[in-house]
Amino acid sequence: MSIFSVNSLSDHRVKLPRSFYEQTTVGVAKQLLGKYLVRKHPEGDAIGRIVETEAYVGPRDLACHASKGRTARTEVMFGPAGHAYVYFIYGFYNMLNLVTEAKDYPAAVLIRAVEPVAGIDLMKSRRQLDTLRDLASGPGKLCQAFAVDRSLNGADLCDGLLYVEDRGEPVPKFQATPRVGVDYAGKWTTKPYRYLVRGSKFVSKL
């Protein structure tokens, strides 16, 4: 590193503080675009630029698990912001969410896709795939690539091996669409709570 790095934007790396996650869920979901998901692991670190998120905005949102009430599964969402909510679905896949808003207000943002940035060989071996585009372009895929499973449920994103980093990029241009796979949620099905970085090849689908 040169002495110029002090003033270099490219050196800006700040772990998102809890106050970031305490904002509105929709705000967090949008602002996470262009941030970096970091997974520290004995096998090696994995980093990806977040390109797709979904907001699950609280107890009234019929697509949000917390709309079913406070249970063992949803407990983490009722806790303070800035923790991971990881659950297992379809008998195969883990989903990574980041808990938002105030304690006792259950809401979270689903991380749906990232662009691989570092630890790419590790991701390839975990995914048994060689195609960069397919390594983390979906919520199940990225959990596999980043070795995220239920052992991380409840993990503190402000003090642990999983967190999100701000590298000083502005939030990229994005588009909003309805969320994927929530056809059962009545009027909540069509709410535009899915956010995608415009032009990214690494989103799960258009």
Place this chain on the structure above:
DNA sequence: CAAGAGATCATCT
């Protein structure tokens, strides 16, 4: 390329 089925299990009824 689009559409459909199957895989497989934690969670809630």
Place this chain on the structure above:
DNA sequence: GATGATCTCTTGA
């Protein structure tokens, strides 16, 4: 006992 915030592979145009 049903179902799901998914993925992959197969089928057929």
